Amino acid sequence: xxxxxxxxxxxxxxxxxxxxxxxxxxxxxxxxxxxxxxxxxxxxxxxxxxxxxxxxxxxxxxxxxxxxxxxxxxxxxxxxxxxxxxxxxxxxxxxxxxxxxxxxxxxxxxxxxxxxxxxxxxxxxxxxxxxxxxxxxxxxxxxxxxxxxxxxxxxxxxxxxxxxxxxxxxxxxxxxxxxxxxxxxxxxxxxxxxxxxxxxxxxxxxxxxxxxxxxxxxxxxxxxxxxxxxxxxxxxxxxxxxxxxxxxxxxxxxxxxxxxxxxxxxxxxxxxxxxxxxxxxxxxxxxxxxxxxxxxxxxxxxxxxxxxxxxxxxxxxxxxxxxxxxxxxxxxxxxxxxxxxxxxxxxxxxxxxxxxxxxxxx
Amino acid sequence: xxxxxxxxxxxxxxxxxxxxxxxxxxxxxxxxxxxxxxxxxxxxxxxxxxxxxxxxxxxxxxxxxxxxxxxxxxxxxxxxxxxxxxxxxxxxxxxxxxxxxxxxxxxxxxxxxxxxxxxxxxxxxxxxxxxxxxxxxxxxxxxxxxxxxxxxxxxxxxxxxxxxxxxxxxxxxxxxxxxxxxxxxxxxxxxxxxxxxxxxxxxxxxxxxxxxxxxxxxxxxxxxxxxxxxxxxxxxxxxxxxxxxxxxxxxxxxxxxxxxxxxxxxxxxxxxxxxxxxxxxxxxxxxx
Numbered sequence: 001x002x003x004x005x006x007x008x009x010x011x012x013x014x015x016x017x018x019x020x021x022x023x024x025x026x027x028x029x030x031x032x033x034x035x036x037x038x039x040x041x042x043x044x045x046x047x048x049x050x051x052x053x054x055x056x057x058x059x060x061x062x063x064x065x066x067x068x069x070x071x072x073x074x075x076x077x078x079x080x081x082x083x084x085x086x087x088x089x090x091x092x093x094x095x096x097x098x099x100x101x102x103x104x105x106x107x108x109x110x111x112x113x114x115x116x117x118x119x120x121x122x123x124x125x126x127x128x129x130x131x132x133x134x135x136x137x138x139x140x141x142x143x144x145x146x147x148x149x150x151x152x153x154x155x156x157x158x159x160x161x162x163x164x165x166x167x168x169x170x171x172x173x174x175x176x177x178x179x180x181x182x183x184x185x186x187x188x189x190x191x192x193x194x195x196x197x198x199x200x201x202x203x204x205x206x207x208x209x210x211x212x213x214x215x216x217x218x219x220x221x222x223x224x225x226x227x228x229x230x231x232x233x234x235x236x237x238x239x240x241x242x243x244x245x246x247x248x249x250x251x252x253x254x255x256x257x258x259x260x261x262x263x264x265x266x267x268x269x270x271x272x273x274x275x276x277x278x279x280x281x282x283x284x285x286x287x288x289x290x291x292x293x294x295x296x297x298x299x300x301x302x303x304x305x306x307x308x309x310x311x312x313x314x315x316x317x318x319x320x321x322x323x324x325x326x327x328x329x330x331x332x333x334x335x336x337x338x339x340x341x342x343x344x345x346x347x348x349x350x351x352x353x354x355x356x357x358x359x360x361x362x
Numbered sequence: 363x364x365x366x367x368x369x370x371x372x373x374x375x376x377x378x379x380x381x382x383x384x385x386x387x388x389x390x391x392x393x394x395x396x397x398x399x400x401x402x403x404x405x406x407x408x409x410x411x412x413x414x415x416x417x418x419x420x421x422x423x424x425x426x427x428x429x430x431x432x433x434x435x436x437x438x439x440x441x442x443x444x445x446x447x448x449x450x451x452x453x454x455x456x457x458x459x460x461x462x463x464x465x466x467x468x469x470x471x472x473x474x475x476x477x478x479x480x481x482x483x484x485x486x487x488x489x490x491x492x493x494x495x496x497x498x499x500x501x502x503x504x505x506x507x508x509x510x511x512x513x514x515x516x517x518x519x520x521x522x523x524x525x526x527x528x529x530x531x532x533x534x535x536x537x538x539x540x541x542x543x544x545x546x547x548x549x550x551x552x553x554x555x556x557x558x559x560x561x562x563x564x565x566x567x568x569x570x571x572x573x574x575x576x577x578x579x580x581x582x583x584x585x586x587x588x589x590x591x592x593x594x595x596x597x598x599x600x601x602x603x604x605x606x607x608x609x610x611x612x613x614x615x616x617x618x619x620x621x622x623x624x625x626x627x628x629x630x631x632x633x634x635x636x637x638x639x640x641x642x643x644x645x646x647x648x649x650x
Contacts, residue, residue, distance in 0.1 A: 078549070078552055103547070
């Protein structure tokens, strides 16, 4: 683990229990200064609990949370150098937009002059492109605008760390994509550390420098997005991050080959030598290419196309593979000529590089 | 929408509104009109009402200045003291109390309402009377302490009697308060006291205003508590009305006083509500 001074956030053996229920345990991770970290996991995995322990709304039952190298045990939320963008924003309904944004500035001691407060609040509003909206009431703002107000309110105090709790969950898809880019830009401009909680793997992968995947109160993998996607540490990660096909198999030949449930024998991926016994193999849908029956090739498996889902830039096929059940296959349209589009009912062969297989103990 | 459905819907609406409208018409609007007419009339020689049009009754209002004064001072002061006692209770019930016991605690606030206010006020007569607290005080050498039949006794009775009516609306507005707003305030660096004055209090103001308006209005018409605990020395407009209608049978003068009281209440209510809505900054529908 790197030294405290280069990390803005560090969890050391943190656990949180509510009565007899353990929300999270054995949490260890560090967020380097200026990094964008995403806590990703299904609902109830403990990611929000972790975020709330950084914010100071929950205290760990065990272990220590460090902010900029300082232990935060027992430090109240209002004394912490972090600010949060709340889920559904938690904007003050009795204050206008500018008053919401300047709320944090007005809490500063020694007090800041009124003119300075107004100037900084305006500056923050400009940053989120809400320049002329200062006097609006909160209920007069759209969901996307409220999102920006919450963002401006959280960055106006220049926190060391910005916490974001499912900040884009309430927005429609187009707006969400636009905000993802804006958040990334904002983070680069401000140079402060961002910690994002999300259950949306696409959001986590697209915005963050590091992804911390959690499940059932524990961290299952920490790493850069590509690593998480390309080298999932467990079947859970492979399943949760992106789409995946699972194939039941047994490891044979001292780890050198895999035998699928239908009897197909395939060389183990070069990157790993799985231990003997039964295994679960994960294969990304885009790692598979479909070959029309009769075409010469090295198709390992064969099956029948059952569904075709046209997605514009890509096509998703559902293929019933003989002896192995349904497979999902994604084909990028650029890689296909129109004549290559196979139809439901077509017999196809499935080809893939054995190195694209991820083998996990079953 | 087809016309037929529209007509049908209007009929249903009318049917639903009719009972309440009829009730208010017969028991509120018509009596009020009668009172308004009486207020400009004269007392018949043998008592009651005699048709006339005169402002004489309103000109005589100053003769009941003491009743107006007591009502106008003790009603708002009573409501204010009520508020000071009720707010912490409501805050505890809505924010601090264990949710498991909340319902029980809230019903404890309401339970006294199940017994008659008359009986409970009688109890206070004994507690404050010479055989009550003054008797105990004399044991430790404090002689001749008079509690009953003082403005203080009336105030105490008022606060005691109307406390639940103040607690409930404040409790409701605090209970609705989004806890994440308090977290957001703390997150932005506000100490608990600043959070209370910056978020909790402003957002509970509609409840506070409702409670104050409710208690003040009811107190303006209060009769029982000043009668029993004020002993005829601290009397309210309500007592003056009973006196005028039942004793001296001067209906026109009584009506003039009652009409004036209603006018005052309406003005207070309008001002209070306007302030509440402005401070809360939300649309009216959000507050109900």
